[in-house]
Each structure stands twice: as C-alpha cells, then as structure tokens.
Amino acid sequence: MKNLSKHIFFLLALLCVAFTLMASAKATTADENATAVAQQSIVAEQPASQTVVGHFVEFIHTTGIAAADWRTLVMLVIASVLLYLAIQKNFEPLLLLPIAFGMLLTNLPLAGLFTPELFAGGQVHWELFRDGAGLLDFLYLGVKLGIYPCLIFIGVGAMTDFGPLIANPKSLLLGAAAQLGIFATYIGAIALGFLPREAASIGIIGGADGPTAIFLTSKLAPHLLGPIAVAAYSYMALVPVIQPPIMRALTTKKERAIRMKQLRTVSKKEKIIFPIVVTVIVSLILPTAATLIGSLLLGNLMRESGVVERLSKTVQNEMMNIVTIFLGITVGATATSDAFLNTQTLSILLMGVIAFGLGTAGGVLLAKFMNLFLKEKINPLIGSAGVSAVPMAARVSQTVGQETDPGNFLLMHAMGPNVAGVIGSAVAAGILLSMLT
Amino acid sequence: MNNLLAIDWNNTLTVVYFGLAMVFITLIFLVFIIGLFGKIFAPAKVLIKIKLPRWIHPAAAKHEKEEYESKRLTAEESAAIGMALHLYYDDVHDVESAIITIKKVERRYSPWSSKIYGLNNLIR
Missing domain, CATH: 1.20.5 (Single alpha-helices involved in coiled-coils or other helix-helix interfaces)
Structure with a gap:
C-alpha cells in the first residue's frame, strides 16, 4: 500500500x-x-x-x-498501471508486460511507431506500406492475417497435457458450459447496438482464449481487433482477480472441500490417438474450426508422439516466445488513444468482463448440476477452469480449493476442464464463424 | 427502448440457441468417443491375485485377502514415500563450500620454478 x-x-x-x-x-x-x-x-x-x-x-x-493532450496522458497512465500489475503483482507478466509496453510506445506523441491508417476500416492498405510503415506495422500483419493465433495454438498444444481430459472425459462438458459467457454476452452486445459480427467478436472474450479471440475478430470485425485483443489478454491476466469471488459466491464450503478420486493412468497410445481423432471429428463437424483445432492438436501430436523432440521443444520455447513478444507488443500498439478512449471500447471492456464472469459461473453451475446425478462427486471449483486461460484458471481452482481444505489438490482435476475449454472456445469460434459469414 | 425493439431478436436467439447447442453436441460426441477409445486403449489394471490353498476356510480366505489389500500402497502413498526418500538422500550428501580456487603456495622457491636452471638461460 x-x-x-x-x-x-x-x-x-x-x-x-x-x-x-x-x-x-x-x-x-x-x-x-x-x-x-x-x-x-x-x-x-x-x-x-x-x-x-x-x-x-x-x-x-x-x-x-x-x-x-489529456487523452495521451490517460493512455500512458493505463499503460503504467498494466506494467505495474505485470511487474509488481505478477499478473501474467509474459503477456501483460509486452502488451503494456506496446501501449506505451504507440501513445508516445510524435514518435509514430505504429500507423493505424495502414489498417483503417479493418483492411490492410498494402499500397501505403511502401511509404511509411514501421517495424510494429509489419509485425502487426501477423495479427491481422491470423498467423500468430495459429502459431500460438501450435505452441499451446505442444505444452498441453491432455491426459487429465482423456482420463476424465466428462470434463469436456464443463468446458462446454463455460462457453455460456460467449453466447450470453452476444445477446448483451446486440442489445447495446453492436452488429451481430461485432457482438460475436465481443462475446468470444468470454472464452478467455486470446488466440481464438484474435482469430475470430480478424475474420468478423477487424476494426475492433485492438480493443478486443487488449480486453481478452488483460482479463486473462486478471483471472486470479475476477474468478475467485464468483467461485466463492456460487459454492458452499462443503462443496469446495470435496476431494476427488485420483485420475486413472493414460497410456501413450491414447495420448497419440487423441489429437488425430479429435482433429478429424471436430473438423468434419465444423470445418471452420479446423484451423484452430488443427494447429492446437498438431502441437500436441508433436509432443506426444515423441519422434520429433526437436520440433516439440522449438514450438514450446523459441517459437512460442517469439510469437508472444510479437503478438503482445503489436496488440498493445493498437490501443491508441483514438481507438481506445471512446464509449464503444469502454462498452467492449465492460461486456468482456461480464462474458468472463458468466463463463466462470457457467462452468461452476454445471459442475453443481452434474453432482446431482453423479455417484462420485466432482468439486464445483474445477468448473471455473472451463474458461480456457491455460493454466491460470486451473491454478485458481487449486488455490480457492486449498483455502477451504489445504490438503485438497485440485490442479490435475482442473486441468481437464481447462484444456476442454480450449477445445470448447475453438469450437464456439468455428460455430460463430460459420453462422455469421 | 425503440432501439431494443428494432433488433431482430429471432435471429439473435437462433444464433445463441443453435450455437450453444452445437458446442454441447460436439463436445458430448467427443465425450463418447474419448470414453470409447479409453475403454479400448486404457492400460489394463495389473491385479496380483494371491493364491490360497483350497482347504482354507472361506472366512479366513476373506480375511487374508483384506489384509493383503490393506498392505497395498496407493499411488499417493507411494509418491509421499518417494518424496521422503528423495529429501532424505538429498540431506545425506556432503555440503561443500563450492570454492575451488587453488590455494596459495606457501613455499615460493622450487627447483621446478628456478630461473637458474631454466632452459632459456644462455650458456656462459
């Protein structure tokens, strides 16, 4: 203090x-x-x-x-607050630090580090690139053309162990319920006067999945990419702040203390077949989700197959780090005072946090509902991990669970809904993409 | 209020219902598929059956089996024992200063470092 x-x-x-x-x-x-x-x-x-x-x-x-002017100063203060949260409070510093610094750079008057005119109206004006495009403009093309989300998804897949999900397939339902926030916010955004494509892009913030939010928005409402990306990544960083009060409000102390049975061992064969089967099934049902699901599970197959160790390590470390830097700094750079300080952005930020909260509530409530029928009860706190935000949301479930019972280890159980949330939000994005294009 | 009435709610709610239903249908389908190939490919549980002589009384056999089961360790217990052993053997290791600088040589003169017997000395 x-x-x-x-x-x-x-x-x-x-x-x-x-x-x-x-x-x-x-x-x-x-x-x-x-x-x-x-x-x-x-x-x-x-x-x-x-x-x-x-x-x-x-x-x-x-x-x-x-x-x-005052707008510039407000943006610099916002960037400083985000930097403070990243450095001092350790809120997802890997994402928040480059985003906040990108925001700082783009709002430095007369520095001209980012040129929003090149991307005016949601289109890339290639003819203007020859005259005055800077480094950040070129890096931003990766966001605009939907390249970074797919590369990030390959890295996420390579870093994710789907074992807890395979061991407990019911977790997929919690991942589905947490997508409630996306669709509820879609209604709210429509009521606020946004067009259906814009509303879908705002709703996807509730999926708590940065790459998916960027991918869908770049297809449906490219002019809203800046505020939506900043909102999605900022809220992902603020998962430990947003989720716990909702989780505590919706559960009793007795429910939070439920200890879950240890998960079964998953064989290597299962882990190798899983990415192939899921890619084929989801892509056959929803071809529009194939890009995201395919990237995610390609990364996972690299990890689990064990025959491309070098590639797996590269996508997990070097590639992931490089793309995170590019993505973070360019997403932050889109938050210019003109684009950010208006009522539309403020309503996007508001709707985003509502979407996030509803997603969390959806997962917890479905877990409680499932407990009415299940012999072996599940701890409702793992439902909140159904919003993606891997692995932060699972860690929050573990932390809140241990507040009630320090001997209760929910992390591995929460990883199931957590990775199911990644699949769920990619599926939701595919559905919205197919319905609104 | 007029703005709200002007919205095509039918279309909006169709997107919401259909979208949410499709998310659930796709993921429920995956639940069945994963459950199915989990049954096929899951590693078989290794059950160690204890052989008891035929003449033993059923009650005694039941007691014997229960005792055997109670002696089996769960995965958590095995992990705890493993961790305790690891920590114990970690402590057993000698704690060294980690300073590996060459000690100062007390005796400064040695025939090995003698300038008189050096190869570079000119023969007089």
Whole structure:
C-alpha cells in the first residue's frame, strides 16, 4: 500500500511537470503573434538572446510534450498501471508486460511507431506500406492475417497435457458450459447496438482464449481487433482477480472441500490417438474450426508422439516466445488513444468482463448440476477452469480449493476442464464463424 | 427502448440457441468417443491375485485377502514415500563450500620454478 501511494505520487508529479511544460509552450505560441512587431525590434537590438529563446521554443514544439493532450496522458497512465500489475503483482507478466509496453510506445506523441491508417476500416492498405510503415506495422500483419493465433495454438498444444481430459472425459462438458459467457454476452452486445459480427467478436472474450479471440475478430470485425485483443489478454491476466469471488459466491464450503478420486493412468497410445481423432471429428463437424483445432492438436501430436523432440521443444520455447513478444507488443500498439478512449471500447471492456464472469459461473453451475446425478462427486471449483486461460484458471481452482481444505489438490482435476475449454472456445469460434459469414 | 425493439431478436436467439447447442453436441460426441477409445486403449489394471490353498476356510480366505489389500500402497502413498526418500538422500550428501580456487603456495622457491636452471638461460 505504501509502495502504491509512492507510485501514485510519482505519477502525479510527472503529470504536473508535463502539464507545466505544455502550458508554457502554448503560452509562448499565443504570445508569439501578438508581440511579433516588438520582437522584431528586440531582435535587431538583441539578436543573440532572441535566437536562443527562439530555438528553445522551436525545440519545445518538436518534443512530444507539446503534442501531448489529456487523452495521451490517460493512455500512458493505463499503460503504467498494466506494467505495474505485470511487474509488481505478477499478473501474467509474459503477456501483460509486452502488451503494456506496446501501449506505451504507440501513445508516445510524435514518435509514430505504429500507423493505424495502414489498417483503417479493418483492411490492410498494402499500397501505403511502401511509404511509411514501421517495424510494429509489419509485425502487426501477423495479427491481422491470423498467423500468430495459429502459431500460438501450435505452441499451446505442444505444452498441453491432455491426459487429465482423456482420463476424465466428462470434463469436456464443463468446458462446454463455460462457453455460456460467449453466447450470453452476444445477446448483451446486440442489445447495446453492436452488429451481430461485432457482438460475436465481443462475446468470444468470454472464452478467455486470446488466440481464438484474435482469430475470430480478424475474420468478423477487424476494426475492433485492438480493443478486443487488449480486453481478452488483460482479463486473462486478471483471472486470479475476477474468478475467485464468483467461485466463492456460487459454492458452499462443503462443496469446495470435496476431494476427488485420483485420475486413472493414460497410456501413450491414447495420448497419440487423441489429437488425430479429435482433429478429424471436430473438423468434419465444423470445418471452420479446423484451423484452430488443427494447429492446437498438431502441437500436441508433436509432443506426444515423441519422434520429433526437436520440433516439440522449438514450438514450446523459441517459437512460442517469439510469437508472444510479437503478438503482445503489436496488440498493445493498437490501443491508441483514438481507438481506445471512446464509449464503444469502454462498452467492449465492460461486456468482456461480464462474458468472463458468466463463463466462470457457467462452468461452476454445471459442475453443481452434474453432482446431482453423479455417484462420485466432482468439486464445483474445477468448473471455473472451463474458461480456457491455460493454466491460470486451473491454478485458481487449486488455490480457492486449498483455502477451504489445504490438503485438497485440485490442479490435475482442473486441468481437464481447462484444456476442454480450449477445445470448447475453438469450437464456439468455428460455430460463430460459420453462422455469421 | 425503440432501439431494443428494432433488433431482430429471432435471429439473435437462433444464433445463441443453435450455437450453444452445437458446442454441447460436439463436445458430448467427443465425450463418447474419448470414453470409447479409453475403454479400448486404457492400460489394463495389473491385479496380483494371491493364491490360497483350497482347504482354507472361506472366512479366513476373506480375511487374508483384506489384509493383503490393506498392505497395498496407493499411488499417493507411494509418491509421499518417494518424496521422503528423495529429501532424505538429498540431506545425506556432503555440503561443500563450492570454492575451488587453488590455494596459495606457501613455499615460493622450487627447483621446478628456478630461473637458474631454466632452459632459456644462455650458456656462459
């Protein structure tokens, strides 16, 4: 708390200095015309000092400080808060840190690091690339063309153990229930006046799956990509803050203390067949989901087959890290003050958090409902992991479970719904894509 | 209010119902498929049957089996024992300073480092 107040004081001091400089620069500009004649005579008398003052004023005008307005400052404060959450609070720093820094870079006045005009109207204006595209613009093409989500999914697949899901296939139902948030938010977004394609892109935030959200939005509502990506990744980072109150509110202490039976051992053969069978079945039912599901399960097959160890390690580490840096920094770069500080973005952020909350509630409530029929009860806390956010959501289930019973280990049980959520959100995205295109 | 009435709710609700139903249908189908190939490919449980002589009384045989079952360790117990052993043997290992700098040689002169007997000395 003491640190926080220090940080706030420092930020306020910084703002005061910035405003003072801006005010002095503007005052000088205003006076310039009124005293032009007088200045001319002074120039004749004191040419050396006037030249120094003139150069100084000119210099002030070329700095970003003079070009900054309150919107820029608000965006810089938001970026600083996100950086604080990433560094100090450790909220998904791998994602939040590049996003927040991208946001910081793009809002530095006159720096021109990102050119939104190149992507105006949701289209890529290739002809403008020759004139003035920068590094961030080129990197952003990976988001715009839907390349990064698929590469990320290959990495996610290679890092995911589907064993808990294979051992307990009922987890898939919890993964399906957690998609409730997507469709409920779709209704809410339509009611707020968004078009069906925009509403679907906003709803997918509830899937808590960044790559899926980016993939679907780049297809359905590319003009909303910036706010939706920032909302999706920010909420994923804030899973430990958003989910626990909902989980506690919907469960009793007795339910939270339920201990689950140990999962059965899954053979290697099962783990190898799983990605092949699921890819074929899901792609046959929903061809539009084939890109995401195919990428996810290709990565998983690399991991489980054991014959391409080098490829598996590369997609898990080097490729995943590089794409995360590119994705994070470019997604953050789309959050310019013009694109971000408007009522539409604020309503997207609001709908996003509602979608997230409803998804969490959906998973928990279905787990409670399933307990009415099951002989071996399941701990409803694992239902909340049905929103993707691998493995953060599963870790939250474990943490909340251990608050009630420190000897209860829910992590492996929660990983089942968690990876089912990844499949579920990809399926939901495929369905929305096929229905709205 | 007028805006809400102007929305095509039929279409919206169709997307919601159909979409949600399709998510559940696809994943329920996967539940059955995974359950099915789980039954086919799951590793068979290794059951160690204890052979008891035929003349033994059924009650005594039941007691014998129960005793045998109670002595079997669950996976969690095995993991706990493994962890305890690991920690124990970790402690047994000598704790070394990890400083491997060459100690200072007390005796500075040695025929091996003698300048007089060096190969580079000129023969006088």
